[in-house]
């Protein structure tokens with residue numbers, strides 16, 4: 001049978017034995033799980049035995065191209081990478097922009113890497129020519145140097161997943177970069193590659209993708225292209241990416257300092273770290289992932305002052321100002337330098353910068369001393385941030401525990417846990433006290449940890465002020481919710497964040513299955529109907545918007561089942577204590593946890609009720625926070641329900 005859209009092959013590589021094999025893609029699996037995160041999760045459930053060491057050879061790395069990747073559907077270049085993450089032991093899928101189209105053109109939908117090499121290696125996938133090659137000359141190099149060396153050897157057209165020294169040193173807060181730009185794998189994906197002595201994966205494909213109905217694909221693309229080109233914010237997104245929202249995030253205390261206790265004074269902070277001072281110091285060149293027409297990434301270059309001429313990449317351009325400048329009160333030049341260090345070493349900025357911020361508070365409170373740290377940490381001292389970063393990467397003394405992330409610090413410093421704001425061992429960006437939108441709530445329920453996943457198509461609820469009617473209209477158009485769900489979510493001019501979040505999570509999961517970006521700039525030009533139509537036109541397999549959402553739910557439930565098997569339950573989804581007991585202070589005002597419309601203060605009981613509503617909407621048991629047997633059986637996960645039942649988890 002001729003396959004359209006899919007490459008039709010799964011590549012299996014065992015680094016223990018060096019064996020490389022190819023097998024046919026299971027077409028039924030493709031119909032049931034679409035691709036990308038879906039097929040990855042289905043494979044991972046079978047391969048990952050509960051309780052395995054994430055840094056042991058038995059933990060696989062499963063890469064998956066989305067079903068639409070490679071067909072040049074706008075914004076469809078998302079790669080899914082599934083593994084058990086060392087930071088918190090969760091099984092999950094990290095997503096990055098790029099690599100997937102080339103993988104498909106090389107002839108593969110998925111790659112399953114198991115085992116570990118004794119010596120540094122990299123994997124090269126060039127159509128049928130698949131090899132495990134010596135990486136001893138690039139081991140020890142940072143991500144930029146190693147990627148450049150691979151490009152020098154194999155040409156500029158390759159796509160590269162690469163780790164830096166942080167991944168090599170098994171930092172549980174390490175990640176990989178795709179093409180020196182896109183982050184892949186908060187929670188220690190870099191360390192999983194490092195534990196396999198796998199420095200990089202290089203791909204180049206020449207085969208293209210056959211489409212079932214290229215003319216229809218073209219018509220759908222013209223339609224979404226029209227929507228993209230009329231977005232009045234498009235030029236701004238292209239030029240500045242998320243830095244374009246910096247001023248609004250500062251005004252609304254989304255960007256915090258003093259370990260999530262203080263929103264910096266808006267006017268002064270915008271004048272120092274907002275878009276205007278940023279553009280005076282930093283020159284930005286737009287960078288787009290393959291097939292993207294409204295990119296949000298930048299190559300950035302410091303124009304003047306300290307570090308003038310420094311050029312680096314910014315997948316999330318707001319990160320220099322937001323994660324370094326504001327919390328550490330250092331100038332933009334130094335903040336970009338810190339960001340560059342993190343990019344090169346392959347450290348997750350959200351966790352790495354947060355850990356240093358947390359240690360400043362713990363040091364001030366006398367819970368850790370400068371003798372223990374081997375240095376003095378203080379605000380306004382960029383050199384200290386850089387020194388701390390170096391110590392982390394070298395796992396020097398006390399910093400060995402910091403390299404293990406929030407769980408490492410909590411395990412090492414008595415009394416630290418009550419000062420930590422985290423979810424499943426990961427630091428937050430969106431704080432529910434600043435805005436209890438879908439994005440902040442989704443940090444609690446994401447099985448992987450406080451990782452951005454529940455992004456809503458414009459208008460996003462990461463900022464306050466979206467009128468209820470507008471949100472309801474958006475939900476109608478984009479997510480195809482039935483009347484029953486709408487009634488449960490929207491009433492009395494308000495909406496229930498616990499009830500709406502599952503539907504956004506299902507949708508975004510399904511987007512990961514087809515490889516489609518769901519960030520605002522791309523997400524807003526599609527809806528479930530156009531995505532389903534594009535899938536049908538590319539693959540020839542009929543798909544409706546309702547089925548698209550249902551498959552997202554199936555994959556989400558399966559991911560949850562895999563994590564329930566690892567021992568995760570409702571206790572891991574709870575609200576951070578600081579959200580419930582302390583306000584954010586910003587210039588004389590206090591921001592307590594409130595509902596999205598900011599009319600009602602949320603007590604601990606209200607917060608628990610929101611979680612109850614979330615589990616009920618999902619059809620899970622609110623008491624345990626795990627899927628019920630009925631729920632797992634209904635979306636086609638019967639075998640997995642039986643597995644959980646046999647293990648005594650489902651009753």
Ligand code: SF4
Pocket residue numbers: 075076077097287288289292293294295296297517518519521522
């Ligand atoms: S918006 Fe950004 S992440 Fe999404 S496809 Fe474009 S470049 Fe990639």
